[in-house]
Amino acid sequence: MNQEEAGKYLERIGYTGPIRREKETLSGLIRAHLEKVPFENLDVCELGQVPSLEEEELFEKVVGRRRGGYCFELNTLFLALLRTLGFTAYPVAVRVLWNRDILPPVSHMALVARLPDGKYLCDVGYGGPGPKGVLRLEDSVQEIFGERFRVREISEDLLVERFRSGVWKAVLQFHDQPFRLLDFRVLNFYCAANPAVLFSHERVVNLCTPGGSKALTGMELVIRERGETVSRRLENEEELRMCLEEEFGIYRACQRRIVNHSPVETQAEN
Numbered sequence: 001m002n003q004e005e006a007g008k009y010l011e012r013i014g015y016t017g018p019i020r021r022e023k024e025t026l027s028g029l030i031r032a033h034l035e036k037v038p039f040e041n042l043d044v045c046e047l048g049q050v051p052s053l054e055e056e057e058l059f060e061k062v063v064g065r066r067r068g069g070y071c072f073e074l075n076t077l078f079l080a081l082l083r084t085l086g087f088t089a090y091p092v093a094v095r096v097l098w099n100r101d102i103l104p105p106v107s108h109m110a111l112v113a114r115l116p117d118g119k120y121l122c123d124v125g126y127g128g129p130g131p132k133g134v135l136r137l138e139d140s141v142q143e144i145f146g147e148r149f150r151v152r153e154i155s156e157d158l159l160v161e162r163f164r165s166g167v168w169k170a171v172l173q174f175h176d177q178p179f180r181l182l183d184f185r186v187l188n189f190y191c192a193a194n195p196a197v198l199f200s201h202e203r204v205v206n207l208c209t210p211g212g213s214k215a216l217t218g219m220e221l222v223i224r225e226r227g228e229t230v231s232r233r234l235e236n237e238e239e240l241r242m243c244l245e246e247e248f249g250i251y252r253a254c255q256r257r258i259v260n261h262s263p264v265e266t267q268a269e270n
Contacts, residue, residue, distance in 0.1 A: 001080040005059060009081050012063045013037060019085055023120065026087070026113060027133045030122055031145070033078060034208040038068035038248045039127030041199045050192040053185060055080050067250060068207075070199060071109045071125030072188040076181060078124045079111055089113040089122065090178035093187075097159075097170035098128055107191060109184050112137065112176060119176070121160070127206035127215070129162055130171055137176065207248050214247050221247065 001009070010016075015032040019025060043049045051073050052058065058077040061067045068074065075091065082089045094108040111122040113134075121135040133144040137158060141150045148163035149171075160172040191197050198204065205216040212224035219234040221243055234240050244250040 001055065001059070001084045003084065005063075006081055006084040009059070009063050009077075012066065021086055021115065023115060023117070023134055026082075026115070026120060026122065029081075030124055030133055031208075033074075033124040034132055035210065036249075037062060037074065037124065038205050038207040038250060039070060039074070039125060040068040040205040040248070040250065041070050042067075042203065042205070042244075042250070044070070044192045044199055045201055045203050050189050053181065053188055068205070068248070069125070070127075070191070070204075071123075072184050072191075074125035075109050075111050075123065076184070078122070079181075082111070082113060082122070087113050087115075091181060091184065092174050092176065093179050093183070094172050094174040096126075096128070097173055100170075103173075107187065107197075108172070109179075109187070110172070110174065112178075126172075127204060128171075129164070130160070132208055135160065205244065205248050205250070216243065216248070223247075 013029070013032040013036045015029055017025065017028045043051055051069060053072055053076050055077065058069070058073055059080075062069060062074070062077055069077075079089055079091060089111050092110055092112055093106045094110045095104050095106055096108050097104065108126065110126070113120050113122050119137040121131065121137055123130055131144045131149050132147070135142060135144060135149055135151065137151060139152055141148060143149075150161045150163070150168055152159045152161065154173070157173050157175050159170060161168040162171050163169075191199050194200055203216065203218055205214075207214045209225065211226040214224075215222045219240065220231060221234060222229065222231045234243055
C-alpha cells in the first residue's frame with residue numbers, strides 16, 4: 001500500500017486525526033475503522049466464494065466498493081495501512097473462547113502493534129465482544145470505551161477476558177508469535193468452505209456505533225444503543241437490501257444464495 005492509497009483508506013474510515021506512532025493514534029484508527037467498515041460475510045454465505053486475501057483486491061473491495069469483510073480480510077488490509085503509516089505490527093493466530101466450554105481450534109486473525117511503551121492488540125475484524133480499541137498486552141485490567149477487559153498470561157499464551165454481568169468471561173487466547181500472512185490462507189479457506197463453520201452459510205453483519213452496535217444474523221437485526229436493545233426480523237429480500245444499505249452502508253452487488261446446511265456453531269454475542 002502506497003501513501004496515496006493510505007490516504008484513500010483514511011478517508012474511507014473517516015479518520016482525520018494526527019498520524020503519530022503512539023497509542024492515541026492507534027486507538028483512533030481502530031475505532032474509526034470499527035464504526036465505518038462492517039464485519040460481514042456476504043460473499044461467503046451468499047455467493048459461496050472464498051474471499052481473496054490479496055491486498056489489491058481487498059483494497060478495491062473495502063475502499064473502492066465500500067464493503068466490509070471478515071477477520072482475515074479486514075485485518076490483512078489494516079495491517080498494510082499500519083505499516084504504511086509507520087507502525088510496526090504483525091498478525092497473530094487467535095482462539096475465540098467466547099461462550100465456549102472447551103478449548104477451540106485457532107480460527108481468527110488479529111494484529112499486535114509494537115509502540116515505544118509496549119505491545120498492543122489491534123483487531124478490526126472481530127464481530128463479537130472483543131475490545132473496540134487498543135488493548136495493552138500486559139497483566140492488567142483496562143477500560144476501553146466503557147467496557148472492562150483483563151489480560152492474563154496462562155502458560156505461554158495471553159488470555160483476554162471481558163467483565164460481563166459481574167464475572168470475567170474469556171474472549172480470546174493467543175500466543176504472541178508473529179505469523180506470516182500466507183499462513184492464514186488455509187484458515188480462510190476452512191472458515192469459508194466448511195459447512196460446520198457458521199460463516200459459510202449464515203449471514204453475519206456487525207458494525208460498531210458511537211453508543212453501541214448493530215448486528216444482523218440471518219434475517220434478525222439487533223441494535224444496541226446506550227444500554228437499550230431493539231430487535232426486529234426482516235421479512236423479505238427488499239427489507240434485507242434496505243437494512244444493509246441504511247444500517248451498514250452496504251449496497252449489495254450479489255444475489256442471495258440459499259444454502260441448506262444446518263448451523264453447527266452459534267454466533268458470538270456482540
